[in-house]
Each structure stands twice: as structure tokens, then as C-alpha cells.
Amino acid sequence: MTSNEFSVEGMTCASCAQTVEKTAKKMPGVSKASVNMATEKLSLEYDESDFSFEKLQKAVDDTGYTVVPQEETTQTFAIEGMTCATCAQTVEKAARQLSGADKASVNLATEKLTISYNPLELSPADIADTVNNTGYTATLETTEVKSNAHEEKREKKQQRMKQILNRFWVSALFTVPLLVLSMGHMIGMPLPGIIDPDINALNFALLQLILTLPVIAVSLEYFQKGFKALIKRHPNMNSLIGLGTAAAFIYSLGATIGIVMGNTDLAGLLYYEVTGVILTLHTLGLFLEERSKGQMSSAIEKLINMAPKKARVVRNDEEREVLVEQVAPGDIIRVRPGEKMPVDGVVMEGRTAVDESMLTGESIPVEKQSGDTVIGASLNKNGSIDYRATRVGNDTTLSQIIKLVEDAQGSKAPIAKMADIITGYFVPIVMALAALAGIAWLIAGQTGIFALSITIAVLVIACPCALGLATPTGIMVGTGKGAEYGVLIKSGVALETTHNVETIVFDKTGTLTEGKPVVTDVLATDLLSKEELLNYAASGETGSEHPLGEAIVQKAKEEQMTLSKPTDFEAIPGHGIRVEMDRKNFYIGNRRLMVEQNIDLSEMENSSDRLADEGKTPMYLSVDGKLAGIIAVADTLKENSLQAVKELKQRGVEVAMITGDNKRTATAIGKQLGIDRVLSEVLPEDKAQEVKKLQEEGKKVAMVGDGINDAPALAQSDIGIAVGSGTDVAIESADIVLMRNDLMSVLTAIDLSHATLRNIKQNLFWAFAYNIIGIPVAMGALYIFGGPLMSPMFAAVAMSFSSVSVLLNALRLRQFKPARAEA
Numbered sequence: 132m133t134s135n136e137f138s139v140e141g142m143t144c145a146s147c148a149q150t151v152e153k154t155a156k157k158m159p160g161v162s163k164a165s166v167n168m169a170t171e172k173l174s175l176e177y178d179e180s181d182f183s184f185e186k187l188q189k190a191v192d193d194t195g196y197t198v199v200p201q202e203e204t205t206q207t208f209a210i211e212g213m214t215c216a217t218c219a220q221t222v223e224k225a226a227r228q229l230s231g232a233d234k235a236s237v238n239l240a241t242e243k244l245t246i247s248y249n250p251l252e253l254s255p256a257d258i259a260d261t262v263n264n265t266g267y268t269a270t271l272e273t274t275e276v277k278s279n280a281h282e283e284k285r286e287k288k289q290q291r292m293k294q295i296l297n298r299f300w301v302s303a304l305f306t307v308p309l310l311v312l313s314m315g316h317m318i319g320m321p322l323p324g325i326i327d328p329d330i331n332a333l334n335f336a337l338l339q340l341i342l343t344l345p346v347i348a349v350s351l352e353y354f355q356k357g358f359k360a361l362i363k364r365h366p367n368m369n370s371l372i373g374l375g376t377a378a379a380f381i382y383s384l385g386a387t388i389g390i391v392m393g394n395t396d397l398a399g400l401l402y403y404e405v406t407g408v409i410l411t412l413h414t415l416g417l418f419l420e421e422r423s424k425g426q427m428s429s430a431i432e433k434l435i436n437m438a439p440k441k442a443r444v445v446r447n448d449e450e451r452e453v454l455v456e457q458v459a460p461g462d463i464i465r466v467r468p469g470e471k472m473p474v475d476g477v478v479m480e481g482r483t484a485v486d487e488s489m490l491t492g493e494s495i496p497v498e499k500q501s502g503d504t505v506i507g508a509s510l511n512k513n514g515s516i517d518y519r520a521t522r523v524g525n526d527t528t529l530s531q532i533i534k535l536v537e538d539a540q541g542s543k544a545p546i547a548k549m550a551d552i553i554t555g556y557f558v559p560i561v562m563a564l565a566a567l568a569g570i571a572w573l574i575a576g577q578t579g580i581f582a583l584s585i586t587i588a589v590l591v592i593a594c595p596c597a598l599g600l601a602t603p604t605g606i607m608v609g610t611g612k613g614a615e616y617g618v619l620i621k622s623g624v625a626l627e628t629t630h631n632v633e634t635i636v637f638d639k640t641g642t643l644t645e646g647k648p649v650v651t652d653v654l655a656t657d658l659l660s661k662e663e664l665l666n667y668a669a670s671g672e673t674g675s676e677h678p679l680g681e682a683i684v685q686k687a688k689e690e691q692m693t694l695s696k697p698t699d700f701e702a703i704p705g706h707g708i709r710v711e712m713d714r715k716n717f718y719i720g721n722r723r724l725m726v727e728q729n730i731d732l733s734e735m736e737n738s739s740d741r742l743a744d745e746g747k748t749p750m751y752l753s754v755d756g757k758l759a760g761i762i763a764v765a766d767t768l769k770e771n772s773l774q775a776v777k778e779l780k781q782r783g784v785e786v787a788m789i790t791g792d793n794k795r796t797a798t799a800i801g802k803q804l805g806i807d808r809v810l811s812e813v814l815p816e817d818k819a820q821e822v823k824k825l826q827e828e829g830k831k832v833a834m835v836g837d838g839i840n841d842a843p844a845l846a847q848s849d850i851g852i853a854v855g856s857g858t859d860v861a862i863e864s865a866d867i868v869l870m871r872n873d874l875m876s877v878l879t880a881i882d883l884s885h886a887t888l889r890n891i892k893q894n895l896f897w898a899f900a901y902n903i904i905g906i907p908v909a910m911g912a913l914y915i916f917g918g919p920l921m922s923p924m925f926a927a928v929a930m931s932f933s934s935v936s937v938l939l940n941a942l943r944l945r946q947f948k949p950a951r952a953e954a
Contacts, residue, residue, distance in 0.1 A: 133176070133177055133178075133179050133182075133254075134174070134175070134176050135174075135175055135177075135250070136172050136173065136174050136175075137172065137173045137175070137198050137199060137200075138171060138172060138173075138198075138199040139151055139166065139171050139172065139173050139191070139196055139197065139198055139199070140171070140196065140197040140199060148166040149166075150194050150195075150196070151166050151173060151191055151194065151196050151198075152164050152165060152166045152173070154190050154191055154194050155173060155175060155187060155190075155191070157190070158177075158182065158183075158186060158187050158190060159181045159182065159183070159186070160177045160178040160179070160180070160181030160182035160183075161175055161176070161177045161182065161187075162176045162177060162178070163175065163176040164176075173198065184198075184200065188200075200249075204247070204248060204249075204250045205245065205246070205247045205248075206245075206246055206248075206255055206258070206271060206272075207243055207244070207245050207271075207272045208243065208244040208245075208246070208255075208258065208259065208262065208269040208270060208271055208272065209242060209243055209269070209270045209272055210222055210237065210242050210243060210244050210262065210267050210268065210269055211242070211267060211268040211270070212266065212267040212268055212356065213237075213239060213242060213267060214356070214368055214369055214417070215239075215368030215369070215594075215599060216239055216368075216550070216557075216598050216599020216600070217360075217365070217366065217368060217555075217557060217558045217599070218239075218267065218360075218368070218369075219237040219238070219239040219599055220237075220365075220555050220599075221265050221266075221267075221360065221363075221365035222237045222244055222262055222265060222267055222269075223235050223236065223237040223244070224365075224555070225261050225262060225264075225265045226244060226246050226258060226261065226262065229248070229253055229257065229258065229261055230252055230253070231248050231249040231252025231253035232246060232247070232248045232253060232258075233247040233248060233249070234246065234247040235247075238603045239599045239600055239603055240600060240603035240604050240606075240607050241537075241603065241607065243272075244258075244262065244269060246258060255271045258271075259271065265360075265363060265365060266356060266359045266360055266363065266365075288421070291421060292418060292421050292422060295414060295417055295418045295421060296418050298349045298350065298414050299411065299414045299415050299418055301345065301346075301349045302345075302346045302349060302350065302407070302410055302411040302414055303411055305342045305343070305345045305346050305407065306342075306346055306404075306407040306408055306410075306411040308342060309339060309342040309343060309346075309403060309404050309407045309408075310404050310407070310408060312326065312335070312338060312339060312342070312404075313339055313401065313403060313404040314404060322335075326338055328398040328399070332390050332395035332397075332398035333390050333391060333395075335398055335401075336386070336387040336390045336397075336398060336401055337387065339383070339401055339403040339404070340383075340384070340387055340403060342403070342407065343380065343383075343403040343406055343407050346406070346407045346410050346411065347376075347380065347406065347410070350376075350410040350414065352369075353369050353372045353373050353376070353410065353413070354369075354373045354377065356369040356373075357369030357370040357371070357372060357373030357374070358370070358373055361373075361374075366558040366559060366562060368558070368593075368594070370558060370562075371558060371561060371562070371590045371591065371593055372409065372410075372413055372590070372591065374562070374565075374590050375409060375565075375586075375587040375588075375590035375591045375923065376405070376406045376409050376410055376587075376591075377406075378583060378586065378587055378590075379402040379403070379405040379406045379409075379583070379587055379923070380402075380403065380406045382400075382402055382580075382583055383400075383401045383402045383403045383406070386398075386400045386401055386402075387401070400580050402580070402583070402584075404924075405584075405587060405922075405923045405924060408923075408924040408927065409587075409591055409923060409924065409926075409927040412924070412927040412928055412931055413591075413927055413930070413931060415931065416927075416930065416931020416932070416934060416935060417931075419931070419935045420931075420934050420935055420938060435533065437471070437508040437529060438455065438471070438473070438507060438508045438527075438529055439455060439470070439471045439472075439473050439508070440454065440455060441453065441454060441455060441473070442454075442455050442457075442458050442462075442464050442473035442474070443464060443465045443466070443467075444458060444462050444463065444464055444465075445462075445463040445464070445465050445517060446462070446463075450465060455473045455474065455523075456524065458473060458474050458520050458523050459520065459523065460520055460521060460522070460523055461519060461520060462519070462520045463479065463517050463518070463519055463520075464476065464517070464518055464519075464520055465515070465516075465517050466511045466515070466516055466518070467511070467515050468483070468511055468512065468513050468514060468515065469510075469511065469512075470510075470511050471507075471508055471509065471510055471511070472485070472505050472506065472507050472508065472509050472510075472511065472518075473507060473520075474507040474520045474521075474522060474523045474527050475504070475505065475506055475507045475520070475521055475522035475523075475526075475527050475528055476504070476505055476518040476519050476520045476521045476522075477502065477503070477504055477505070477518055477519050477521055478499050478500060478501050478502065478503050478504075478505060478516050478517075478518045479501060479516075479517045479518055479519050480501065480516065480517040481500075481501075481514055481515055481516035481517060482498070482499065482500045482514050482516070483498075483499050483511055483512060483513055483514030483515070483516050484496035484497065484498055484499070484512040484513055484514070485497050485499050485505060485506075485509045485510065485511055485512060486509060486510040486512055487506055487509040496512050499516065504521075505518055506527075506528045506529070507522070507527040507528060507529050508527075508529045532614060532619060532870075535619050535621060535868070536610055536611060536614045536619065538621065538622070545624060545627055546602060546627055546888070546891055546892075546895070547601075547602035547603070547623070549895075550598045550599065550601060550602060550895060550898075553598060557593070557598065557902075558593070561589065561590065561593040561906065562590070564589055564906060564910065565585075565586045565587075565589035565590045566586065568582075568585050568586060568589055568909075568910040568911065569582040569583065569585055569586035570582070572585050572911060584920075584922070584923060585909070585910060585911050585920075587923040587926075588909040588910075588921050588922065588923045588925075588926040589906060589909045589910055589926075591909075591923055591926040591927050591930055592905045592906060592908075592909040592921070592926035592927075592929055592930050593902060593905075593906055593930070594898075594901065594902060594905075594930045594933045594934055597894075597897070597898035597901060597902070597933040597934050597936075597937045598895075598898045598899070598902070600894070600898075600934060600937050600938060600941075601891060601894035601895045601898045601937055602623075602891050602894070602895070604894065604937065604938055604941035605887050605888075605890045605891035605894060605941050605944065606623045606626060606887065606891075607941070608887075608890075608941050608942065608944040608945060609626055609883055609884075609886070609887030609890070609944055610623075610626060612883060612944060612945065612947050613626075613879070613880065613883050616876070616879050616883075616949050617855070617869065617870035617871045617876060618867065618868075618869060618870070618876050618879050618880050618883065618949075619855075619867065619868040619869075619870065620866070620867050620880065620883075621865070621866050621867065621868070622866065624866075625850060625866035625867055626883075626884055626887055626888075627884070627887075627888060628831070628849055628850055628866075628884075629833070629850050629866075629867065629880055629881055629883075629884035630881065630884035630885045630888050631831045631849075632784060632831050632832070632833040632849065632850055632881065633784065633785060633830045633831050633832070634784070634785040634786075634787060634808075634825055634830045634831070634832045634833070635779060635784055635785070635786055635787070635832075635833045635834075635835060635877065636787045636788070636789050636810070636821070636822060636825065636832060636833070636834045636835065636844070636848070637776075637786065637787070637788050637789070637806075637835045637836075637874075638788075638789055638790070638818075638834075638835065638836035638837065638841050638844075639766075639788055639789065639790035639792065639797070639800065640678060640766060640790065641678070641837045641854070642769075642835055642836055642837050642854055642874070643768060643769060643772045643788060643800075643804065643874070644766040644767060644768055644769060644772070644800075645766060645767050645768075645769055646678055646766065646837075647678065647682075647766070647767075648678055648679055648682040648748070648764045648765055648766035648767075649682055649685070649686070649764065649765060649767075650665075650682055650683060650685075650686035650762060650763070650764055651747055651763045651764065651765045652742060652747065652761070652762070652763035653665050653760070653761075653762050653763075654735065654738050654760050654761045654762075654763070655759065655760035656734060656735065656757075656758055656759055656760050658754055658757060658758075658759045658760075659754065659759045659760060661760075662690075662692075664752060664759055664760040664762065665683070665686060665687055665690065665692070665762065666687060666692050666694065666695070667695075667712060667717060667752065667754075667759075668683050668687075668719050668750070668752050668762055669683050669684045669686065669687030669688075669692065669694055670687075670694040670695040670696070670697065670710075670712055671697055671700075671708055671710040671712065671717055671719050672684050672708070672719065673694055673696070673697075678766070679748060679750060679764050680708075682764045683750070683762055683764070695712050695713070696712075697710040697711060697712050698711045698712065699711035703720065703724060704814070704815065704816075705723075705791060705814035705815055705816075706720045706721060706723055706724035706727070707719050707720015707721060707724045707750075708720060715754055715755055716754070716755050716756075717752060717753065717754055718730070718751075718752070718753045719750065719751070719752050720750065720751065721748075721749075721750070721751070721791070721793060722739070722749070722751065722793050723812065724751070725751045725753060725758070728753065728756070729756075730751070730753045730756065730757070730758050731757070731758060732751070732758055734758060735758060735760070735761055738761060739761060740795060742761070742763045742796075743793055743794075743795030743796040743799060744795055744799055745765075745799060746765060746796060746799035746800045746803060747763040747764065747765045747796060748763065748764045748765065748766075748792050748793070748796050749761045749762075749763055749793070749796070750762045750763070750764060768800075768803065768804065769872070769873070769874060770873070771873050771874055771875045772804060772874050773803070773804055773805070774875065775874035775875050775877060775878060776804050776805055776806060776874075777805060778875075778878055778950060779877070779878065779881075780805065782878075782881065784881070785808065785830075786804075786805075786806050786807075786808070787806065787808035787809070787810060787825070788800070788801050788804070788806045788808070788809050788810065789810040789813050789818055789821055789844075790809075790810070790811055790813065791811075791812065791813055791814065791815070792811055792812070793811060793812055794809075794811045794812060796811075797809045797810075797811035797812075798811070815840030816840075816843070818834075818836075818840065818841065818843065818844035819843035819844045819846070819847040821844070822834055822844045822847045822848050823847055826847075826848075826849070831849045831850075832848045832849050832850075833848055833849065833850040833851070833852055833877075834847070834848035834850075834851050834852065835852040835853075835854070835874070835877060836851075836852075836853065836854070837853060837854040841853075841864075842863070842864040843864075845864040845865050846864045850866050850867065851864055851865040851866050851867070852865055852866070852867045852868075852869060852877060852880065853865035853867070853868050853869065854869050854872055855868050855869050855870040855871065855872070867880050875949070875950060876949075878949070878950045879949035879950065882947075882949065882950060883947060883949070886944060886947050887944060890940060890941060890943065890944050893940055894937045894940055894941060897933070897936060897937065897940070898933065898937055901929075901933045902933075905926075905929055905930075905933075908921050909921045909926050
């Protein structure tokens with residue numbers, strides 16, 4: 132029996148719930164049905180073989196209500212047993228073909244399957260069974276599993292590497308004497324008479340067979356996995372290795388049987404050493420590949436190891452040490468100098484400086500006191516503090532960053548599509564070419580041993596791994612490196628697209644500027660004195676969340692003014708506010724608000740223009756339809772804004788600024804920053820439209836913002852970049868999140884995208900070039916023109932080198948350094 136919950140729309144009373152419940156109970160296959168009116172959910176237990184959601188939906192719809200289909204579920208499965216890109220293709224193809232599956236993507240580097248599916252049609256067990264039937268093992272990564280998954284995965288990797296290394300040493304132990312025995316006499320190395328092929332051909336053959344069998348025994352994995360995949364018509368790299376070495380072994384075994392039967396001339400046709408050497412060399416290549424892959428995930432490992440394992444919790448005035456997993460929201464945590472913050476929270480008592488560099492990349496410690504937030508895993512430098520836990524477990528900033536980086540590393544970039552398509556056809560084509568080459572050389576008059584050597588060389592030299600690893604390895608290292616410097620790139624698509632950005636639009640307030648403006652000028656008409664003007668404006672803006680309003684209130688507090696409470700208040704988004712105080716009607720806001728209210732501004736036109744030209748924002752105040760004065764507010768530029776803009780322009784990127792400020796003020800600030808394209812007087816809801824206009828000019832546009840009103844523009848842009856100090860909504864809408872409140876991080880994102888794409892293209896070039904050159908050479912292309920013939924053993928070396936070289940090239944990305952602000 133299966134249990135499921137469905138949302139029901141249209142219910143207004145208990146009678147409605149009864150109707151839906153009765154209807155559901157009558158459906159075929161349903162054993163239990165109950166409706167919860169409060170949650171508007173229908174809970175069902177049903178037999179999957181008889182139950183039809185479509186019939187349920189129609190029956191409930193006929194009674195006047197609507198059953199909402201469950202939303203698509205996305206799950207991640209850890210896949211064991213994959214050794215090459217063809218393996219990944221096989222798993223991906225099998226998952227995609229499942230009824231109810233929408234998207235499926237396998238990342239060879241992280242060894243994970245990410246699948247989106249309809250939970251009504253598919254279950255995790257179905258997905259796991261399907262993958263298991265293809266010859267691999269799928270394990271669902273649940274929340275509980277994930278808590279220990281990294282440690283278990285590390286242990287499994289270490290065990291796997293140890294197993295492969297032991298396998299290599301055993302193989303080498305038997306392969307070296309096998310090689311000496313089979314080929315030593317060819318280069319003048321004397322052999323004892325008892326195993327000399329000219330004197331005792333049978334002993335010569337049997338000893339080679341005895342030395343080869345242990346190598347095959349410890350390498351059975353290649354044959355088991357390879358032939359299983361072949362039978363299921365999903366041949367992979369193991370299939371190529373298995374076919375090549377099995378062919379050499381069976382041929383040699385046949386020759387040995389011939390020698391037993393008296394044909395001693397066959398002693399010169401033994402090929403046991405090819406089987407042994409290929410299996411040994413491939414095992415060594417596999418070990419180097421696994422070790423390189425382990426280095427790829429170093430960024431995730433670093434992040435995981437940042438968090439302390441225990442916390443000092445204060446309960447009933449007593450300190451007690453507990454595991455971090457046992458900390459609950461609201462607990463008071465005490466942290467002494469030199470210790471790490473166990474979870475996120477808010478400081479209650481004490482002062483200190485906190486090193487947040489491991490999360491933000493910012494090397495200067497941040498001062499913390501009562502009311503300030505602290506981030507889990509940051510280092511307490513010099514003071515003892517008590518803080519209240521606000522986010523624990525999977526909700527902490529560090530956990531969110533780890534998840535974000537893992538998701539990004541598991542995603543695919545558009546550049547991977549071509550390699551994926553080719554990989555899907557690669558192994559069958561190689562097998563066909565190997566057979567074709569062998570037959571062609573036989574027809575050309577060569578011996579069977581020559582043709583077999585060619586066939587084996589082609590099978591062994593082909594490497595789908597290099598193609599499959601080229602893109603995911605670059606993305607893994609690139610996104611991990613970004614996290615190291617406080618630049619969280621959410622997907623492979625974002626990582627690839629960023630380097631193509633032609634125009635970057637910066638929101639002004641809180642992004643280019645500090646977002647904490649201060650009052651600079653108070654200019655009054657004859658209606659009010661300066662003190663009255665400031666008092667009324669501050670009274671009206673009390674409780675305002677707008678930065679300009681907060682600046683006016685702060686100025687009044689500094690002047691120690693007693694503020695009044697408005698009798699009526701109305702916010703006018705993008706314009707200002709209307710309030711009533713002392714039986715007077717006040718409008719406080721920008722020029723546009725005054726114009727809409729038909730307020731005559733001519734008296735202060737010159738003053739307003741002068742303030743705007745100085746980069747200040749004039750805030751007007753009117754009383755009962757007449758202008759009472761202007762309060763000018765200015766916002767200071769962030770420390771590195773000017774340099775960030777300068778360096779972006781040097782890289783050929785057009786920089787634009789978007790703001791609700793009037794044209795004069797916006798132009799003045801744009802001039803200070805060296806920004807030529809200034810989009811001023813833009814209402815919050817119009818920001819996305821302005822980004823769209825730039826896109827309609829044929830440009831790839833990035834938007835950088837930090838507020839709720841930036842979210843639509845972030846979503847509209849080709850690449851949305853949210854400053855990490857901004858709102859959760861902005862961060863959710865973005866493709867890239869900057870943990871540091873520093874615009875030099877935008878340059879880091881762009882430079883990292885360039886470096887990663889360059890690395891991926893190099894990987895793909897060498898992967899394609901290797902196969903395009905290597906396979907024809909193995910087929911005997913050089914030999915036709917009098918050149919050398921590639922031996923199967925050299926082919927095995929070349930094949931191993933190709934995968935390892937791609938991995939080593941991807942690891943070069945770890946040397947990436949971001950652009951630094953000038954001192």
C-alpha cells in the first residue's frame with residue numbers, strides 16, 4: 132500500500148471536506164481517505180496497481196473541488212560502480228526513460244544522479260532498482276544520510292583507493308616477471324633451459340599462464356562490469372578493457388592448448404603479457420584518477436571541516452558541552468577567544484572581533500557587540516561572548532553554502548552537451564572500428580596475431596573517461612574555488628554564462644553605496660523654520676524602513692528632538708509618504724511626488740539643482756499644498772566601488788547604474804564612479820523592465836543588487852548577482868551570491884568564469900584530440916606509411932594518461948587568485 136497527501140482547493144466548510152472524503156473513498160484501489168480541513172489536504176492509502184490519480188481528479192472535480200497534483204520532486208542518488216563517461220550516460224539514460232521522470236543528470240566527477248520526477252508515478256525505490264539493473268548501485272541521499280555522508284564517502288574513497296593500490300601491487304608482482312619471461316629473450320636476456328621456448332615450449336607457455344591468472348583474478352571487476360554492461364547493450368570503458376584483454380588471453384590460451392598437443396611453434400604467438408600489462412597499467416591509471424578526483428572535492432571538505440563538533444551551551448546559569456547537532460534555536464552559547472562559533476546567532480553579551488574569512492574571504496576581523504549577528508564556523512578572536520542560536524543544523528549559513536556548492540558541482544554546463552552526445556555513441560563506434568581494423572588488416576594479408584594486436588590496441592586506447600570528466604571536473608574546482616573566496620556560484624550554467632556578460636547593471640543604494648545615507652543639508656522656505664522642517668519630516672518618517680527616511684529620523688535624534696505621532700499615514704511606493712500632523716497635510720518625498728501633487732517648486736529650483744549636482748538626494752516636504760523646504764541626503768560610496776567599476780571597464784564590460792534618484796543626483800554619482808550609462812528615476816517595479824530593454828539591444832546582462840525590489844531584475848537578467856548582506860529574496864533570485872559586501876567580488880566571479888571555461892575548453896580539446904589522433908594510430912594509420920605500429924601495452928599507458936591529464940589540468944584551477952583591491 133502507498134500513502135500520499137494531496138492539496139484540495141475550493142473547500143470552505145466541514146461539509147466540503149466530507150464530500151471530498153466520500154468521493155475519494157469510492158475510488159478503485161483506495162483503502163483509506165481522510166480530509167484535513169485546516170490544512171486543506173487529502174490523505175490517501177491506496178494500491179498503486181488499481182489507483183489512478185486522473186480518475187480521482189475527475190471525480191473530485193465533478194463534485195466542485197480541485198485536487199492539486201503533487202509538485203515535482205527532485206532527489207539526489209549516490210551512484211557506485213561508474214568508471215567512465217559511458218557509465219554515466221547509461222545511468223542517465225535509464226533514469227530519463229522512467230515513466231514520470233522529467234529531468235535526470237549524472238555527474239561523473241561527483242558520482243551523483245540528480246533526478247526530477249512525479250512522485251505519483253515514481254518512487255525512490257523504483258529509481259534505485261532501475262539503476263541497479265543497469266549494473267550500478269544507487270543510494271538515495273536523505274537528510275539523515277547526508278549528515279554522515281561526507282565522512283562515509285571519504286572513508287569509502289580511501290578504502291577504494293587502498294583496494295585499487297593493493298590490486299596494482301599484486302598485478303605488478305606477477306606482471307613484471309611475466310614481461311621478462313615473454314619478451315626478455317627477444318632482447319638477448321638469457322632464460323634457464325627449463326623455461327626456454329626453444330627447449331621447453333610447454334613450460335614457457337604454462338608459466339606465463341600461471342603468472343597471468345592472478346592478474347586476471349584481482350582484475351575480475353573489469354570483466355564483470357564490462358561484460359554485464361555489454362549484455363545490457365550499454366558498453367562502457369570496462370567493456371573495451373575486458374574485450375581487449377580477454378581476446379589476448381583466449382588467443383594465448385588457444386596457442387597453449389596447441390603447444391600441449393605438440394605444436395611447439397605456437398610458443399612465439401603467446402600474448403599473455405599484453406593481458407597482464409594492460410590490466411596492471413589500467414589499474415595504476417585508475418588509482419591516479421581516483422586520487423585526483425579526491426582532490427577535486429577539497430573545497431567541500433574544507434567547508435565541512437570548518438564547523439566545530441561541540442558547543443558550550445548555557446542552561447540555568449550552567450555551562451554544558453553538547454554536540455552541535457543537539458543545539459536548538461534559542462539556546463545561549465558561550466564562545467571564548469580562539470574558539471569557533473558552533474551555529475548562527477545574535478550576540479547577547481560581550482564584545483569581540485570575529486574572523487569570517489573562511490566564509491566571506493574578508494581577511495579583516497569584524498567587530499561584534501550586542502545585537503550583531505554571528506556566523507557559524509567563524510573564529511572568535513579576542514573576546515568572550517554569549518549569543519542566542521538562531522539557525523542550527525541544515526539552516527546555518529555554512530550548511531546552506533555547502534548545499535549550494537554541492538548543487539553547483541552536481542549541475543551541468545551547456546558546454547557539456549556536445550561531449551554527452553558523443554559519449555553516448557563513443558564505445559559502440561570504437562568497438563566497430565576495432566573489429567573493422569582487424570578485418571581490414573587480415574584482408575590486406577597480415578597475420579592473425581597482427582590483426583589481433585591492432586584490434587586490442589584500438590579497444591584499449593579509446594578513452595570515454597577523458598570526455599566525460601572534462602566538464603564536471605572544471606565545474607567542481609571552479610565552484611569550490613569561488614566558495615573559498617566568498618563567491619557562491621549556484622550552477623554550471625551560471626559559471627559558464629558569466630564570462631559572456633557584456634553589461635553589468637548595479638543597483639545604487641546598498642550595492643554601489645553603503646546604503647546608510649546621512650542628512651547633509653536642511654533648506655527651509657518661509658513656511659517653516661529649519662528645526663520645524665526637520666521635526667515634521669522625521670515625525671512623518673518614524674518607523675520608515677526606507678534608508679532616506681531613516682537618515683532623517685537619525686538626524687532628528689542627534690538634534691535631540693521630540694517627535695510627534697502622525698494621525699494618518701500613507702506610503703506611496705517609489706515616491707514618498709503622505710502624513711497628517713497638527714491638522715496639517717504633509718507630503719514628504721521626491722520631485723516626482725511633488726509634481727504629481729501640483730506643488731510649485733520654482734522657489735527652490737536652483738538649490739535643488741545644486742544639491743543634485745553635488746551627488747546629494749533632495750527630499751521635498753510640502754505643507755497643505757505648498758513647498759516648505761528640502762532636506763538633502765547623501766549616501767557614501769563603498770570602499771572598492773570605484774576600483775571595481777574601473778577594472779570592469781578595463782575588461783571591456785559596460786557598466787550601468789540603476790536608481791530611483793532624480794537624474795541630476797544619479798548623474799553626479801555616476802560621474803564620481805566613472806559610469807556613463809545611468810538609469811535614473813526608476814521605480815522598483817520597473818527595474819526588471821530596464822534590464823529587459825538592455826537585453827533587447829542584444830546584450831548579455833548581469834544585474835547586481837541586494838534588496839527585495841531587486842529580485843525581479845535579478846531574475847530577469849542573464850546572470851543575477853546578489854550581495855550576501857542583502858535580503859533572502861534577492862539571494863534566492865540570484866545565480867551568484869557574494870558573501871563579501873565588496874564589489875571586487877564581481878570581478879572574482881567574472882575572472883573565475885573565464886578561467887574555468889578556458890580550463891574546460893582545454894580539457895575538451897585534449898580529450899577529443901587524444902581520441903581523434905590515438906584511435907587512427909592504434910588502427911595502424913602510421914604503419915601504412917612506413918611508421919611505427921602501436922603496441923597494445925603502449926595504448927594502455929596512453930589511455931590512462933589521457934584521463935589523468937584531464938584531471939591534473941582541472942586541478943590547475945586551484946591556483947586561481949582573485950583580483951585584489953589596491954591598498
